[in-house]
Amino acid sequence: MANFETREVVTDLLIVGGGMAACGAAVEAAYWAKKHNVKVTLVDKAAMDRSGAVAMGLSAINQYVGLRDGQNTLKDYVDYVRNDLMGITREDLVANIARHVDSTVHLFEKWGLPIWKDENGAYVHEGRWQLMINGESYKVVVAEAAKNALGIDNIYERIFITEPLMNGDKCVGAVGFSVRENVFYVFKAKAVLVAMGGAVHVFKPRSSGEGLGRAWYPPWNSGSSAYFTIKSGCEMTCQEVRFIPVRFKDAYGPVGAWFLLFKARATNGLDENYMQTRAGELENWKPYGKVKPVPANLRNWLMLLDVMEGKGPIYMRTEEAIAAIADKYKDDPKVFKKKMKELETEAWEDFLDMTISQAILWAGMNVAPEEVKSEIAAAEPYFIGSHSGASGAWVSGPEDLQTPETKKEYFWGYAHMATIPGIFCAGDASGASSHKFSSGSHAEGRIAAKEAIRYIVDHPAAPSVDQKVVDELKAKILNPIDIYEKHYKYTSDPEIHPEYIKPKMFMFRLQKIMDEYCGGVSSQFKTSKALLEKGLVLLNFLREDAEKLAAKDLHELMRCWENTHRMWQAEAHLRTILFRKETRWPGYYFRADTPRMSEDWLAFANCKWHAKTGEWEMIKRPVKYINEAL
């Protein structure tokens, strides 16, 4: 076996991930840990200052309820999320996050995040729930508070968490390796808070060359949350609810400011507005088709219908929107000039704060948005349960937000704890509670951390770890290096070898399977039972070949495991689409053999992988709402 030192870290609460949810967890856990003499450790694969989906910055906080000023109620938020997800939502979780999210946003402001204010000192809204920020350093500021709370000695960066550490059915920590030195890490813990984000590059991206990395979702989140929870035996939920954002085409720059703030329309190549010409289609998706705002997947769907009929390209009418705003100020040339300058700055900041590639693309195409419209398109499918997708682990709700009907289904002791005791989930790692975004993920991290500390106080026994399990995991995790070392000298090109597969080609194979059989971009997000079953056959071959992944160095070793994580996310996704015999989110995916929504499936489609048998169990769970009691 490759010569790696083993380093052991014994702690009480282990936070895996260093993104928005993990940073929230760190701040909260540090406070309660001190009171209860609990040790907290955080591990991130990257540098916390710039890790996760907010690494580049953001230009908006997408969840702010405004309870303080009576802008909205909890019920308003829950209603919005349930409708946007076509009825499939855990309202107890959504409400729990929503009642804490404003506090998180107020903390962000104190920590130094510039939130736009109007002349009366009120937050400037982009939309009903969204606040405008100068967010280039959003992640830096949020990570700083987390680091200051936890202390740098309790934070491990550049450690890739590979596997859960199990003792029978109990999770007793996690293992991983450093991507900087040959060290294998064993973290022993009484509870683990999973917050390793979502997944991209499970599906083939539209880009084909050096722009491969420019997916909307950042290439460094590779399904580690899903893998960790699936492999530890947690029940998973909404694995079929992928997210496909419509963004400016190719660079995936944000459209929120254009749609919400500047009130732009989107039209097809014939200047038709598909939201009007195809309004009739919304009848087919009632009651959700008739709510305002129209759910994200249905807006996608109306657009895709145009695209499939060859009516593209689809354009964001930036020139119209700006002309309409300009028209308001046309009588006062001085105000007009000032307003136009403001608009231009806002439009560019939206890109520069969170998708700099879009600024390069516009500059490369000499785009002046007041003169020319810009193309938008549906990206490829991503797994981001915190945004408008919903995939993640099935977690307990809080006790005080249950009705007698929901309590027996949705409550098992500790809020945001998965079905494996001691595993807590937040952000993209927890499912059926979408629309938490950056702020809600942070809030959920706080909630889950407090509950995890409570769990530790209630269950103080030290984790009992079987050394044999650790040794086996170490051998398995380092195997790609061993395989490479053993074989690479045999061929003229170490990339091409009959005995092994390198992680990049492995990823391309996964992407091709998912793209062609599971409703990716090239099949216009359509699939069917027959296609899915064929895809599963190919995925099985891939799973066998995962044993033959080879890595020439630490960087590639990480790539090997990232792609194994992606593969498991892929299988959970495919199996759940197969299980749900209807189409509920057209615009995210379309089951051509069951093209309509069915009352039978106003239910959660859950799944669970059993380590002992290697089998997947599919589970249907009821949807029960609490909105009437809010």
Add this chain to the structure above:
Amino acid sequence: MPSFVILEKCDGCKALDKTACQHICPNDLIVLNKETMKAFNCEPEMCWECYNCVKICPTQAVEVRGYADFVPLGAAVTPLRGTDTIMWTVKFRNGTLKRFKFPIRTTEEGKAVPDGGWGTGTDDLKSPVLFTEPDSAGLPNIPSLKVTQ
């Protein structure tokens, strides 16, 4: 090649224990060539153009050239990040130049205080009230169901 290093400008971070660009890249793409002491992007097709390596380089040796598979040549977007603001220069293919300056934070670097100045509301580990709440929420209490079970 999305991010790239200008060889003449890179000094390998003067051989300090870690190079800035390598430390910050969220995708572990930047490597220092120990022989030439110059950094490089080892997997450009996995670059998100997040610009973190560009922003952090003390010698401005890292730049980004838009993805060649869909971006026409000739544009450049260049940041200059200070302690409280960032300056952007956007150069268009046709030579047009635009400059923008945005605030990035309102507090001194390193000074984010975890409790944000709010006293805590509870010592009760069982209650749903979190650290700094309910003050930080701006509410008298954290709301629950109207009719509890």
